[in-house]
Amino acid sequence: MEIRTYIRFVVAWRMIIILGIISLVYACSCPDEKISHLSVIAPSRHTLLAVTPSLSLQLTGDTLNKSYPQLRTGEAFPITGILRVDGILYRFMGGDSLRISPLAPLSEDTVGWTGKYSFLFPGKGWEQRRYDDSWWSEGKGAFGPVKGYYPAHTLWGAENIYVRRHVKVDNKDALRNHKIYVRYVCDDWLKLFCNGKYLLESRYTYKTKCQRLTDEAISQIIDGDNNILAAYCRNTGGPALLDFGLYIENKTYAEAKPATLKKMDVQATQTQFIFQCGEVDLQVDFVSPSLSEKWDLTGWPVGFLTYQVRTESGKEHAVEVLFDVDMEWMFGKRKIDSWVDKDWRFVKSDSLYLAMAADETTFSCMDGHAILSQKLYVGNERDKDSSGVLLVGYEEGQVLQYDGEALSPLWNSDGTREVKELMKSVGNRYKELKAECDILDNRWNTKAFQAGDKTLAEQMLPAYRNFISSHRFISSSDNKLFCLGDTLGNVREAYKSFPALLFFHRTDWMRGLLDPIFEYCEDIHWSKKYPPYDIGLYPVASKQVRLENCAVEAAANMLMMTTAIVEAEQDFDYAGMHWEQLEVWADYLQQKMKKETYPIIGLLDENDERVKCVLGLAAYYKLIQLKGNL
Known part of the structure; x- marks a missing residue:
């Protein structure tokens, strides 16, 4: 009991310190919005x-x-x-260029190409260069429905097809310092080889795909017409299609200096x-x-x-x-x-x-x-x-x-x-927008360096665009703003985004992250005492991607994020709208603390369930105080 009390005291005190820091960072502002010299930052990726x-x-x-x-x-x-x-x-x-020229073109880039094919398994080594394919049938590629949307020339109606395409290379030395690509279309399942060297495996694609050959695969290419592109394709149902070819980069801008x-x-x-x-x-x-x-x-x-x-x-x-x-x-x-x-x-x-x-x-x-x-x-x-x-x-x-x-995107509601x-x-109005962005950048750059050092700036400033780049802004049926990533309503990802959104005081986006989760949990179809890890995968909600139990983490995170919004806005209304749900989550954490006996093994960290329970409850008690004060 003393150990548990000590844990509560330490982590609660840690929570107070963290909230104090967040409040201090939030309080930092730059009232003068004239453009001044910005401290340069250059993160490793942005x-x-x-x-x-x-x-x-x-x-x-x-x-x-x-x-x-x-x-x-x-x-x-x-x-x-x-x-x-x-x-x-x-x-x-x-x-230098992604332009490519054909060494062995696809059917859609020419009038077709000649290859050897077999609908039956031809035996071991069929993909090798020295394999004897003289007894195979000869046909014109591509293979598939000859009256379909794609220019296929040889009907393929069996389940399996094996195809060998002879590719002529006049001068291998001309390939040096050039990237070589294999391009293909397949329906349904493809394995592709070059001179016996495995290149790739692919599932159904109606678009032309392109993959660069490794240096090892290129080294297998020889002068002459005995280079072999070999493909096995399986049709699992419906129409079948197979086309493949070899291309070399053109280096259109090779003469351009960096x-x-x-x-x-x-x-x-x-x-x-x-x-x-x-x-x-x-x-x-x-x-x-x-x-x-x-x-x-x-x-x-x-x-x-x-x-x-x-x-x-x-x-x-x-x-x-x-x-x-x-x-x-x-x-x-x-x-x-x-x-x-x-x-x-x-x-x-x-x-x-x-x-x-x-x-x-x-x-x-x-x-x-x-x-x-x-x-x-x-x-x-x-x-x-x-x-x-x-x-x-x-x-x-x-x-x-x-x-x-x-639901429509916000820009087209x-x-x-x-x-x-x-x-x-x-x-x-791009010049006006650019000028406004200069002002904003000056404000946030100054604020970041007032609150911390270059390390903080390199974490916070790019986080603004990173959030925009990974979230869709949706207009809900009752005109609320939903901020949704690829995994919809992901509580863990929302929690990771909150420090940056707090820094930029985007409480509207913070609400947009939590609103779809609150709606989901307050619906009659959700009866559990803790929030879900997520509510679906874009573009379909209401079908969870991850079903494993992350109950403590999700409940604690939701309580802490709601507290952050209330403190940032200095208004209790948002928590008040969802107070019954917040009480359910807080009670769940309280019961979890009473029932579970956690072994003291190693040092505590923020992902430990014990810490999450205490942080979540500390946030709830803070909400109770704010409810009375605000």
């Missing part, structure tokens, strides 16, 4: 541009001019940024880069306008990057900025639409929108690439244009299914708005 969870660009370190930004899935976002200065190319964003990075600065709403390109400096700012406070742009699926060139010498230079996005690489589709709407040139493929000022922009489309370029002026005449903007928008096709109804209209709205 969200470069927050558009939607499906399209938020991540960057590792200072590699913008060395490799492609990545999506949250880890896949490359195939954008290349080039600045042409007096005929010399400088790459400031992306790799621009010299002079400065990188990551702040709360934007990331700034300054590159030297010969005698010209290029400044590129990635801005996430959904973080704006002056205009309510929360959840808008739009971001933009501004660019500006200048020179200290005052000499005039012929300068052109170019952005190349490989739409086929990203979406497996070559179709690209382009149109002019008022002052903006739009480009769209699948769900991705790009836009630049129409009267200054040149657009071209080649091999599934969308290329937007603009000529800029560098010299002494200040009235000529030396800057511009690239707008990026994305439309997620899925709609949240919640409690039997479809009435169902009448379009992404392109939002992009025009942002584009027409």
Whole structure:
């Protein structure tokens, strides 16, 4: 009993200290919003541009001019940024190229290809280069329904198919210093080999997929026509389809020099880069306008990057900025639409929108690439244009299914708005938005360094965009704001987000994290005395992903997060709306403390159930005090 009392005392005291620190950090403010010098931070990884969870660009370190930004899935976002200065190319964003040329093209890139095939298992070693396939049937790829949506030429109606494709390589030395890729489409289950070397295994994909060959696989390639791409595909039901080919990177921008990075600065709403390109400096700012406070742009699926060139010498230079996005690489589709709407040139493929000022922009489309370029002026005449903007928008096709109804995203709650209209709205005032973001960054940077050191700043400032990049903002049926990640209503992830949201005083987003959980628990279908770990996987709520018992952690976290909201707002109304539910969770923790006998093993940490119980109850007792005071 004494040990338990001691634990309660220590952890409760720890809770008081933590709450005091949070209150102190929250109290720090910067009343003067004039732009001043910001303390530069450069975290190891951060969200470069927050558009939607499906399209938020991540960057590792200072590699913008060395490799492609990545999506949250880890896949490359195939954008290349080039600045042409007096005929010399400088790459400031992306790799040298994702353009590829066929060594052995897919059926959709040619009139078909010849291969050997068998519907029966041909015996051990069938995938090897030296295997004798002279007795196999010969057919024209691709294989599948010959009148389907895909250009298949040989009917495949059996369950299994084995295919050997002979690939001719005239000069293996020409492959050196180039990436080699295998591209494929399969329905349903595929295993692929190159000269007997296992390459990959894939399930059904109706889009063209692409995977880079390892150096070991490339080393197996020989001069001549006896290189073998071998595939086994199984059809588990319905139509069957198989197509595969070999491609080499084209290195379209191989002659471009990587621009010299002079400065990188990551702040709360934007990331700034300054590159030297010969005698010209290029400044590129990635801005996430959904973080704006002056205009309510929360959840808008739009971001933009501004660019500006200048020179200290005052000499005039012929300068052109170019952005190349490989739409086929990203979406497996070559179709690209382009149109002019008022002052903006739009480009769209699948769900991705790009836009630049129409009267200054040149657009071209080649091999599934969308290329937007603009000529800029560098010299002494200040009235000529030396800057511009690239707008990026994305439309997620899925709609949240919640409690039997479809909920709309906050930006389109009435169902009448379009992404392109939002992009025009942002584009027409991007300079004002940029100026506002400068003010916000100054405020939050000053606050971070007042509250702590550079380490705190590198944790807090990027967390703002990280939160936006991983959450969808949904309008509920009763017009509440729901903030939902990929795992809906994840109590643990919400708890991890709260310190950053407290720092930025986004109590509206904090409520948005908790409201769907409260609604779920206050529904008649949830009868347990503790909250669920989650309430579903996007886009369908009401079907838990994780069913294991995290009851103590979830109950304690909900009590602590509710207390944080009440303290930050200095208003008890939010807790008052859910007081019966909070009492149930507090009683659950109290009963847990009475019934369980915890062994004293090792040191306590914040994830220990004993600590969670005490922290949750301490938060509940704090709520009782606040109820009386507020």
